[in-house]
Amino acid sequence: xxxxxxxxxxxxxxxxxxxxxxPHPDAAVLVHVLQRExxxxxxxxxxxSVWHRDPAPSNAWLYEQLAPHAGILRPxxxxxxxxxxxxxxxDEAVERGAPSVRCYxxxxxxxxxxxxxxxxxxAAAARGLVIQLAVRFEDLRQRHPMDSAPDLTAAHVRALVRxxxxxxxxxxxxxxxxxxxxHWSLTPxxxxxxxxxxxxxxxxxxxxxxxxxxxxxxxxxxxGGYWPLRLLQAxxxxxxxxxxxxxxxxxxxxxxxxxxxxxRLR
Amino acid sequence: MVPRHxxxxxxxxxxxxxxxDHARYNASRLDAGDRIxxxxxVASILGTWGRRSPTYFxxxxxVVAGNDAMYAIADAEPARVRAFVHVNPNHSEHALRExxxxxxxxxxxxxxxxxxxADDPLNDAIAADAGRRGMPVLHHIWQHRQRExxxxxxxxxxxxxxxAARHPGTNFILAHIGGGGDWAxxxxxxxDLPNIYPDTSGSGVDRGMLDAYLAVLGSQRLLWAAxxxxxxxxxxxQALEVIGMSQAALDDICWRNAVRIFPPSTFELA
Numbered sequence: 400x401x402x403x404x405x406x407x408x409x410x411x412x413x414x415x416x417x418x419x420x421x422p423h424p425d426a427a428v429l430v431h432v433l434q435r436e437x438x439x440x441x442x443x444x445x446x447x448s449v450w451h452r453d454p455a456p457s458n459a460w461l462y463e464q465l466a467p468h469a470g471i472l473r474p475x476x477x478x479x480x481x482x483x484x485x486x487x488x489x490d491e492a493v494e495r496g497a498p499s500v501r502c503y504x505x506x507x508x509x510x511x512x513x514x515x516x517x518x519x520x521x522a523a524a525a526r527g528l529v530i531q532l533a534v535r536f537e538d539l540r541q542r543h544p545m546d547s548a549p550d551l552t553a554a555h556v557r558a559l560v561r562x563x564x565x566x567x568x569x570x571x572x573x574x575x576x577x578x579x580x581x582h583w584s585l586t587p588x589x590x591x592x593x594x595x596x597x598x599x600x601x602x603x604x605x606x607x608x609x610x611x612x613x614x615x616x617x618x619x620x621x622x623g624g625y626w627p628l629r630l631l632q633a634x635x636x637x638x639x640x641x642x643x644x645x646x647x648x649x650x651x652x653x654x655x656x657x658x659x660x661x662x663r664l665r
Numbered sequence: 666m667v668p669r670h671x672x673x674x675x676x677x678x679x680x681x682x683x684x685x686d687h688a689r690y691n692a693s694r695l696d697a698g699d700r701i702x703x704x705x706x707v708a709s710i711l712g713t714w715g716r717r718s719p720t721y722f723x724x725x726x727x728v729v730a731g732n733d734a735m736y737a738i739a740d741a742e743p744a745r746v747r748a749f750v751h752v753n754p755n756h757s758e759h760a761l762r763e764x765x766x767x768x769x770x771x772x773x774x775x776x777x778x779x780x781x782x783a784d785d786p787l788n789d790a791i792a793a794d795a796g797r798r799g800m801p802v803l804h805h806i807w808q809h810r811q812r813e814x815x816x817x818x819x820x821x822x823x824x825x826x827x828x829a830a831r832h833p834g835t836n837f838i839l840a841h842i843g844g845g846g847d848w849a850x851x852x853x854x855x856x857d858l859p860n861i862y863p864d865t866s867g868s869g870v871d872r873g874m875l876d877a878y879l880a881v882l883g884s885q886r887l888l889w890a891a892x893x894x895x896x897x898x899x900x901x902x903q904a905l906e907v908i909g910m911s912q913a914a915l916d917d918i919c920w921r922n923a924v925r926i927f928p929p930s931t932f933e934l935a
Contacts, residue, residue: 419849422873435907538869540845541808601868602896603697604690630870636899640697 403439404635407653409499409531410571410596410623411472412446413464414457416536418543424627426464430471436631438622440471442531442653444501446627448477449536452507458488462495475499475531479507480519489526498657499529499569504555511554517562524565527661532556534572534599536628553581560585560592567660569594571623575607582615590615594656596623602637609642621652666906668889668919670934673698673898675803675840675866675890676708678746680734682727683714691738695745697895701902704920705932709749709776709803710735721779721805721817725759728752732763736770747931749776749803754787764794773931774838778805783820784827792828796835801862801926803838804828808846822851822861829858836860836926841892843867843901848874852881859886862922865901866892875904884914888922 413426424446433441443465448457454477465472478488478500492500502519509515523530534551551570559568570581570593578595585593597620601607612620622638624631678694679687698706710731712723723731732750739748750767752760752775764775775795781787783804795802807819822839829837837860842848844867855861863878865887878887889905891898905915924932 420873422876537871538845541847541869601894604693604895605893606693608896627872630872630900630904632900632903633870633897636903637896640700640896640899 402437404437404650405622405653406439406651407622408433408438408441408624408626408631409569409621409653409656410533410598411441411626412444413461413627414446414448416446416628417450418537418546421627426468426472429626430468432626432631433471436635438624440473441624441626442475442498443472444475444531445477449503449506449533451477453482454479454488458491473498475501477501477503478519480515481507481509481513485519486522489522489528492528493526497528498660499531501531501533503533505548505551509555511552511558516555516558520559520562520566524563524567524660529567529569529656529660530559531569531571532559534570534574534577536572551577553577553584556581556593557584560589564588564592565660566592567594567656568592569596569621569623569656571596572599572625574599575601575611578611578615582619590619593619594621594652595619596621596634597637598623598625598629598634600637602640608637612641618652621656666912666915667702668915670704670916670920671702671889671902672705672707672920672923672932673703673891674707674838674888674923675864675892676706677893678708678710678735678738679714680710680731680738682730682734683710683712683716694895695742698745701895701899703745704934705745705747707747707749707774707923707927708735708738709751711751711776711778719816721819722755723751723753723780725753725756728756728759728763732767732770732772736767736772739771747771747773747927749774751776751778752791753780754785754791755780757787757790760791761794764791764798768798768800772800773927774800775802777802779807779817779819782818783824788828789831792832792835792837796832799928801836801838803864804840806840806844806851808842808844808848809850810846821846822854825861826854826858829861833860836862838888838926839863841867841890842874842878843869843871843897844892845869849877852878856881862886862888862926864888864890865918866890866898868894868897870897870900875901875908879908879910884910884917885922887918889919
């Protein structure tokens with residue numbers, strides 16, 4: 400029996416990307432990659448839905464694509480909390496066993512003070528759904544001229560985690576600066592509602608990941624690979640290169656976050 | 666499948682004149698390099714890295730001081746570090762003198778950053794001198810630069826190609842295809858210039874990038890490197906290992922191409 404290095408990759412998508420060709424962004428290929436890298440399952444979003452005005456059709460496509468891989472690929476549909484009937488996305492997510500929903504405030508023009516964000520936090524928390532955010536999809540220096548959405552801000556994250564004590568938020572693709580700005584602008588109780596993947600945090604020689612592990616704690620992190628945009632090997636490599644003396648068991652963090660979100664229902 | 670050796674053709678170090686935690690930084694690079702399996706770090710120091718003069722427009726005094734610090738590190742680590750000589754072509758005579766001094770101190774290549782556009786005639790004497798000495802020129806590149814960016818006069822592959830075409834006897838390393846900008850743009854630009862070798866370094870780890878470069882340029886035109894982020898260097902090494910290439914192709918990228926373009930006897934490899 401093969402042991403998993405991580406139980407969950409929380410930051411995967413399938414489907415085409417509007418700004419460049421991605422090799423095989425398909426569910427079956429993702430399953431193969433997870434098995435090769437010994438990762439138990441992935442929370443998977445629909446990549447094209449990030450830029451859709453109404454994510455509903457893309458969410459339906461996501462459920463259909465993941466159905467043959469149930470148990471390995473778990474749906475994480477896109478919710479746009481300023482769109483009519485958005486709560487139905489959450490209800491369907493619960494019905495279909497989704498661990499989380501994904502919100503992309505920068506791509507749909509939601510400011511950090513929009514009342515839609517706390518409304519989403521409360522609605523997701525009430526249903527035991529984790530909320531996922533993505534800081535970016537490509538490095539700022541290489542973006543297509545039409546890809547003008549700025550990176551996610553700490554204010555957006557704060558607006559969500561402060562809205563409801565039951566909420567759990569996972570932020571993907573943050574660098575050290577955003578993680579520190581957000582973490583240290585929250586109360587200790589609020590900090591516990593926020594998790595980060597380290598897909599965009601540098602290892603040696605800058606050693607940002609090691610620094611964050613020691614300052615904000617390994618228990619704030621969960622594995623995310625950013626497939627199919629980026630090499631899944633990158634966060635694995637950063638993890639491999641952590642100093643050997645650091646406590647580094649985040650292998651079950653994904654399940655832990657989902658369990659926390661559901662425990663809060665009781 | 667793993668490469669027999671691993672040469673990081675684009676590495677950097679720090680020194681007391683550039684940041685206070687230079688010793689920690691340098692030790693971290695060497696330690697991580699050992700864990701990854703890096704045989705040699707071929708490295709430069711860009712002056713004071715902005716502390717006293719701008720990183721990409723280093724003053725002559727800072728160029729000298731940074732190079733001296735780099736030679737000291739190479740001297741202290743003869744089994745795993747080699748040095749580039751970094752020059753600022755805006756100070757043309759100084760740059761040529763610094764290359765000559767660098768050769769005396771053991772430098773094995775010339776590092777040009779973003780001090781002057783690559784196709785500017787000021788770079789001709791430097792490129793010619795490097796070619797005469799059999800040293801490659803590692804040139805900082807912003808892939809598909811579409812505008813000016815602050816604190817640098819960055820070049821893209823089109824501009825490097827113009828310089829490389831004027832100096833067919835000199836080998837050029839096109840820096841960090843994962844280091845910012847649109848890597849896809851550079852592939853076709855350099856396709857027909859056999860004296861340009863893109864390196865894989867940079868923080869970017871886009872899926873499809875390595876495959877695209879290999880499909881167009883083949884394994885004998887690509888150099889493995891890490892630059893400032895060894896974690897992404899390791900990721901790209903691991904990606905190369907699962908991409909389905911032959912052992913010979915992997916060895917080309919990881920060390921054999923570097924052995925070919927750096928001066929003879931630069932590396933002592935079993």
